[in-house]
Amino acid sequence: MSKDAEYDSKINDRKGYLSELAIANNKLAVANSALAIANKKLTIANKKLTIANKKLTIANKELAIVNEELAIANKELAFQNEEKDKRAAELAIANQELTFQNKEKAKRAVELAIANKELAFQSKEKAKRAAELAIVNQDLTFQSKEKAKLAEELNDLAFYDTLTGLPNRRLLIDRLHHALASNVRQGCESAVMFIDLDHFKDINDTLGHEVGDLLLIQTAQRLESCLRKGDTVARLGGDEFMLILENLDENPIEAATKAKAIADKILAELNKPYQLDMHKCHSTVSIGAVFFDHQGNTAEDLIKQADIAMYQAKQAGGNLIRFFNPKMQESINARITLENELRIAIEKSQFHLYYQIQMDSDNRVLGAEALIRWTNPEHGLVLPATFIPIAEETGLILSIGKWVIETACAQIKVWQKKSQTRDLTLAVNVSAKQFRQKDFVDQVQSAVQRHAIPGNLLKLELTESLLQYDTEVTIAMMKALNKIGVQFSLDDFGTGYSSLQYLKRLPLDQFKIDQSFVRDIATDNNDKAIVKAIIAMAQILDIDVIAEGVETEEQQQLLLGKGCTLYQGYLFSKPIPIDQFDALIGRFTDS
Ligand SMILES: Nc1nc2c(ncn2[C@@H]2O[C@@H]3COP(=O)(O)O[C@H]4[C@@H](O)[C@H](n5cnc6c(=O)[nH]c(N)nc65)O[C@@H]4COP(=O)(O)O[C@H]3[C@H]2O)c(=O)[nH]1
Known part of the structure; x- marks a missing residue:
């Protein structure tokens, strides 16, 4: 490969690379812009996030606050819950309390209802009371007007007797003091008189207290009419009056004569019959007089001495005057001694019974009357007439009477043991005071039962x-005793006031003709007529009759002729002690 080719390849490579780089750059640019966009977005998102975070932080803070608040609220709630529980407990107690209170309320409601009723009643009563008070007020108004009158009357009451209008005891004593003082100065004789009605009690008992009062009023008027102006007549109470007769005379004998004349005038005046309502009555008085003695006797001394003299007049039969003398004082002292001795006699059992036989017309013995005797250690045998009246006056008769009934029952028991005496009846005297005791029926019943x-x-x-007084009670008592068989005899029959009307109501078994009618039956036609009438009355009422005080066969025959077949008297025997009586029975039953 040449360098150029190499170069060219290199350039091409580079160029490829550069184009790839450009593409990559473009892509990067795109990516960058995308990244920028993304960044921007992220930034925005971040910003949003930050904002969101901030919001969250705020929200968190708020939440924290809310939580805190919630915690506080919770605490508050917990506290409130506790409070609620407490309150609930309190409420439960309060509920119990309420239930209790409700019950109490119900009770209270009932009580209130009752109280309301009571209030209603009270308000009615109040209304009544108000009405009454209104009347009382009227009365009071009236009374205040009457007060002045009353004050006057009270003064009268203090010094005057309301029944008779006479001075009373207080005023009398006052006047007597004055009279005594002036008597000393003047040296003139003066006297006081004690006046007592005889048998006033009988009139009161038989005709009633109203009639008795009328008698007292009329007696007062008559007494006043007998006296001079300056003299005093006073009522001491009951049937007792007192006179002060001042300055009778300087000469004692003249004074005594004048006093006697005044007393006689009084006796005569008071002896005249009285018209008391529907009843015509007769009454007498006993007078005791005493002179002022210039020896320092007090008013009270004089009243006492006049009373003693009056008592003596009464003892002598009444309807007369007695002047006081020292001997009378002695007899009063003797009476007091007798009373004391009687008390000792009761304590020391110095009484015993004597027995007087009772017979019929065929000479059969029916029984006896028990009569009390007193054996006084100094005076020997003392008869009842001496001591029974004093025993009655002093109330000693109650224990004496009880003893008599006990002893009589004991004697009946002894008689029960022998065929000869088994059917004998024993009569016992009962005094009025004794019979009037509340437990008299019990006393007799228990004595009968105790002795069987x-x-x-x-x-x-x-x-x-006794029978005429308080008749209804008397009848009831007699009937109660009748139930156990006890019999009743009417003693001293004929001497008192008796009408068929009341006699027929009384459960009596026997009339006893008083010995005063038997004594002169042979010679006195009046006595004969009375005895005949008594027997006729007894026959009508189907009651037995026994005569007492039969001393002679003539009397017995006369009585028999009139239809009286039962007798008691000296003809058969005097009252005798029990051993002699037993012997006497033997003689009568043997013959
Ligand atoms: N001249 C006469 N007298 C005769 C005859 N037969 C009986 N006597 C007496 O007459 C009285 C009858 O008794 P009395 O009328 O009940 O009267 C009794 C009676 O009232 C009372 N007395 C007697 N014993 C008791 C008693 O135990 N209790 C009470 N309360 N009073 C009694 O004393 C009164 C007098 O009793 P005594 O002196 O025993 O007197 C008795 C008796 O001895 C007779 O043929 N001729």
């Missing part, structure tokens, strides 16, 4: 005055 005796063998003797 047939109740029909015990007979209680009651007096008329």
Whole structure:
């Protein structure tokens, strides 16, 4: 190969190479421009990426913030959840509390309903009370007008007796103080008189308290009419009046004569019959008088001495006057001694019973009346008339009476053991005070039961005055005792006020004709008529009659003739101790 060929080949090669290079350059240029474009694109893309990155960073930052916020929110949520749980727990407790409160509310509602009812009732009561208050107000208005009047009346009440309008005890004592003081100055004789109505209690018990009050009013008026202007007549209370007779005379004998004349005038005036409502009555008084003695006796001393003198007038039968003398004081002291001795007698069991036989017209023994006796260590045997009235006055009769019933029941029990005495009845006196005890029925019932005796063998003797008082209660008590068989006899029959009307209501088994009618039955036509009437009354009421105080066969025959077949009296026997009585029974039953 020549150099030129070589060259040419080389040139051709180069040229080929150059063209390839040019192509390559072109291609490169294209590629470069493509690269440039691509670069530009990349740059743009990068820029976009950068922007995107920036955005991402921002977004990330925002996300971080959001996350933080979320974390905070979560914490908050967790906290809130905790709070919610707490709240839920609290709510549960609150619910329980609410349930409890609801229950309480329901209870309260019931209570409120009740309270409402109560309120409604109270408001009604209030309305009533308001109405009442309105009336009371009216009354008060009226009363305030009356007050002045009342004050006056109160003054009267303090010094005057409301029933009779006479000065009362307070004013009397005041006047007596003045009278005593002026008596010392004037040296003139003055006196006080104590006046007490005889048997006022009987009128009160039989005709009622209203009639009793009328009697007191009329007595007061009559007393005033008997006195001079300056004299005082006062009512001490009950049926007791007192007079102050001032300046009777300077001469003591003249003064005594004048006082006696005034007392006689009073006795006569008060002796006149009284018209008390529908009833015509008769009443008397006992008067005790005492002179001011210038020896420093107080008003109270004088009242006491006049009272002692009045008591003596009463003891002497009433309807008379007694002037006080120191001997009377002695008798009062004796009475006080007797009372003390009676108390000792109860303590030391100094009482015993005597028995007085009761017979029928065929000479059969029916039983006995138990009569109390007191063996006083100093005075020996004391009869009941001496001590029963004092026992009644002092209330000692209650324990004495209880002892009598106990002893009588014990005696019936002893009689039960013998065929001879098994059917004997025993009559026992019962005093009014004793019968009026609240537990009297119990006392008798338990005595009968304790001694296990047939109740029909015990007979209680009651007096008329006792039966007329508080009749309904009396009947109930008698019926209660009747249930265990206890019998009742009306003692001293004929001496009091008795009408068929009330007698027929009483569960009585026997009338006992008082011995005062038996005593003169042979000679006194009045007594005969009374005995006949008593027996007729008993027959109508289908009641037994027994006569007491039968001393003679003539009396017995007269009584038998009138239809009285039961007797008690000295004709058969006096009251005797139990051993003698047992012997007496033996004699009667043997014959
Ligand atoms: N002249 C006369 N008298 C006769 C005759 N037969 C009986 N006597 C007496 O008359 C009284 C009858 O008793 P009295 O009327 O119940 O009257 C009794 C009675 O009221 C009362 N008394 C007696 N014992 C008790 C008692 O235990 N309790 C109560 N509360 N009073 C009693 O004492 C009053 C008097 O009793 P005594 O002195 O025992 O008096 C008895 C008796 O001894 C007679 O043929 N002629």
